[in-house]
Amino acid sequence: MAILIDETKRVIVQGITGREGSLRARLMLDYGTNLIGGVTPGRGGQVVHDLPVFDSVAEARRALGRIDASVIFVPAPKVKAAALEALQAGVPLLALIADRVPLYDVLEIVEVAEEAGARFVGPNTVGVVSPGRAVLGMMGGSAETARAWFAAGPVGIASRSGGLSAAAGYYLCRAGVGVSTIVHVGGDAVVGFTLRDAVEEFERDPETEIVVIIGEIGTSQEEQVAEAVAHGSASKPVIAYIGGRAAQSGTRYSHAGAIVEGERGTYRHKVELLRRVGVHVVEAFNDIPRKASELLEAKRKREYVHG
Helix, strand or coil: CCCCCCCCCCEEEECCCCHHHHHHHHHHHHHCCCEEEEECCCCCCCEECCEEEECCHHHHHHHHCCCCEEEECCCHHHHHHHHHHHHHCCCCEEEECCCCCCHHHHHHHHHHHHHHCCEEECCCCCEEEECCCEEEECCCCCHHHHHHHCCEEEEEEEECCHHHHHHHHHHHHHCCCCEEEEEECCCCCCCCCCHHHHHHHHHHCCCCCEEEEEEECCCCHHHHHHHHHHHCCCCCCEEEEEECCCCCCCCECCCCCCECECCECCHHHHHHHHHHCCCEECCCCCHHHHHHHHHHHHHHHHHHHCC
16 A cells, blocks of 8 residues: 555646646656546646646546546646646645745645645645556656655655655665655644655555654644554654754744744754654754664564564
C-alpha cells in the first residue's frame, strides 16, 4: 500500500493546457499515474497528451466517471476558484501546487474541504510520490529522475521542504532503505494536509514501518506530531529533522510558514517536545538514513526473537 496516491487513483489536472500543467501531466503519465483527463475553462474539446480536456470539473466527472484526485496547476489568484470547483464536484483529494496563494483563500478552501469531507495537499507543494506507483504534482522533476531516485520500501516521509522531501527519499534509497510515500505538505503558514495528518496516515499503512518528518521553525505542525505520538495515534517509530536551528526570534527562514515570534515555533521548543515523547530527533540531515537503518534492524531483531 501507500498513502494518498497509487496506480489505482483516477487523476485529472486542472490547468492542463498551460505550460506547467502540460509539462507535469507528461511527467505523471510517464511515471504511471492513472491520469484520465484535464480541465481548462474555455478549452473544452482540446486534447493534451491524448487526454480529453473539459471546460469544468463537473463536465469531466460526467464524461469520465469517478475522479479520485485533481492536481491544480493554475496561478495563485485562481487557485481558490479551481479548488472550490473541484470540491463542489466531489473530488476527494487535491494537490495545490502554486505558491503565494492568498491566506484567506486557503482558509476558505480549508472550510469547504472540511464540509465536503475532502483533503488537499499544499499550497506551495511539489506534490506526492508513491515509488513505482504514481506521482501527484512534480516530485522528482521528471519521470526518469523519480524512477532513478526513489524505490519502494518501508519508510514514509512527510516534509515541509520540497527540496528536502526529494533529498530524504534519494539518500534513504541510496542507503538501501526504500520509501512507501513521500509527501511535501507545503511551505506555507496554512496548509491542508499537515505533518500530523501524514504521520497518522502512515500509522494506518501496513507497508510503512518507520516515519520520517522534516520540519522547520514556524507554525505548530511538529508540536502536533508530538501530540499524536503522546496520544497514541502515531505508534510507529518517528525520526525528525528540524531545520532553522540558528534562526532568531522574529526572523523568517526559507518559507512563508517558517517564522518565529518569541518561543512559539522555535527550533528548541519543537525539539524538546518531540524528544520528550520519544521521537528520534537527528541533528544533521545526513543522519536520517543511518537512524532509519538502525531502527529497522532493531525491529527485525525483535521480530526474529519473538518469532
